[in-house]
Amino acid sequence: xxxxxxxxxxxxxxxxxxxxxxxxxxxxxxxxxxxxxxxxxxxxxxxxxxxxxxxxxxxxxxxxxxxxxxxxxxxxxxxxxxxxxxxxxxxxxxxxxxxxxxxxxxxxxxxxxxxxxxxxxxxxxxxxxxxxxxxxxxxxxxxxxxxxxxxxxxxxxxxxxxxxxxxxxxxxxxxxxxxxxxxxxxxxxxxxxxxxxxxxxxxxxxxxxxxxxxxxxxxxxxxxxxxxxxxxxxxxxxxxxxxxxxxxxxxxxxxxxx
Numbered sequence: 001x002x003x004x005x006x007x008x009x010x011x012x013x014x015x016x017x018x019x020x021x022x023x024x025x026x027x028x029x030x031x032x033x034x035x036x037x038x039x040x041x042x043x044x045x046x047x048x049x050x051x052x053x054x055x056x057x058x059x060x061x062x063x064x065x066x067x068x069x070x071x072x073x074x075x076x077x078x079x080x081x082x083x084x085x086x087x088x089x090x091x092x093x094x095x096x097x098x099x100x101x102x103x104x105x106x107x108x109x110x111x112x113x114x115x116x117x118x119x120x121x122x123x124x125x126x127x128x129x130x131x132x133x134x135x136x137x138x139x140x141x142x143x144x145x146x147x148x149x150x151x152x153x154x155x156x157x158x159x160x161x162x163x164x165x166x167x168x169x170x171x172x173x174x175x176x177x178x179x180x181x182x183x184x185x186x187x188x189x190x191x192x193x194x195x196x197x198x199x200x201x202x203x204x205x206x207x208x209x210x211x212x213x214x215x216x217x218x219x220x221x222x223x224x225x226x227x228x229x230x231x232x233x234x235x236x237x238x239x240x241x242x243x244x245x246x247x248x249x250x251x252x253x254x255x256x257x258x
Contacts (some may be wrong), residue, residue, distance in 0.1 A: 008033055013230065015044045021108075021228035024151035027117050039151060046149040050142060052104045061102050062218065071212040072106055072220065073201035074113035075121070080155045081110040082201050084124040100142050105225060107150055112224040120153030122196070126160040144181065157185045158196050191229075 005026055012022040017040055025043070029035040046052070063071070073082040083106050110116050147154045159166065167187075174182070188196060190206050202208020211217065 004031060005035060008036055011037055012040045013116050015040060016229050016233035016236075017044065017232050018226075018228055024111060024117060028151045028153070036153045039149070043149045043151065050100050050146070052101045052146070061105060064099070064102050065218050065221065066214040068212075068214045070102075070106065070214075070217055071205075071210060072110055072217065073197075073203070073210045074110065075115035075119045076198040076200060077115060078119070079115075079198040079201065080119045080153075081116040081121040082120055082124055082197060083107060083110060084113065084126070084203060086126045086128075086205070094099070100146050103143065103146060105221065107152060108226070108228060109224045111152055112226075117152060118235075120155040121149070122156045122158060123154060124158045124160065124197070126190075127163065127166045128161045138257070141176070149151055155184065156196060157181070159185070160186050160190055160193065174236055182193050 008026055009019050009022055012025075013019070022040055025039040026035045029110060069086045071082075071084040071086070073084070075081040083103070083152045107121060110121055116145070159170070162170070171186075177185075186196060193202055193206060199208075201210060203212040205212045211220070
């Protein structure tokens, strides 16, 4: 391993980030030490703020996947990896941080595909059926914060089949979106999907070959997902959760006996 990379990894290990995940920042920043370190620290700050250190395949993540609203496609030569959501993916009853943790898991899985780091990833939202109960400025702000801190380039945000209501929602969001992000946002119908995705990246539910059933997506995730935290960080998180659970149980017992 080149000395520059090894020096970088020594500096990221105290952050609790695994070497495998830290190397993504190094590749993304093309070996620019200070930029890569700044990227790793920004991700650490986002992870701390939204609790995505614990974004494993927990019960909430599996439940979201099994709702049938998620599909993913590996990168192809010259084409980014794809993270796709179907309409009504989240609603007002779902905490945005839960969705963010799931998105972080899905992006981590996509990074395992051969061309993902160099080609980035594309975010596709099928807006069919989306209404006001799916609209959350807070959720969108959190998503943007996550996307800009991950060690992968967000190349495009595609909204499929936007209704008049969805267009109105996007107009409300427009002033809060940066110029670079606006340039990446496009609107298309399902019939125009070939304009933005490789033919081999179309999901089954839109007539393509990428499995989009909940069972297939979950199997794909389980085959590729690896935690981005060190073994020491995982152990510390487990101990912290056990301590919190023990404190809760003790408090409940104390109230019951009072």
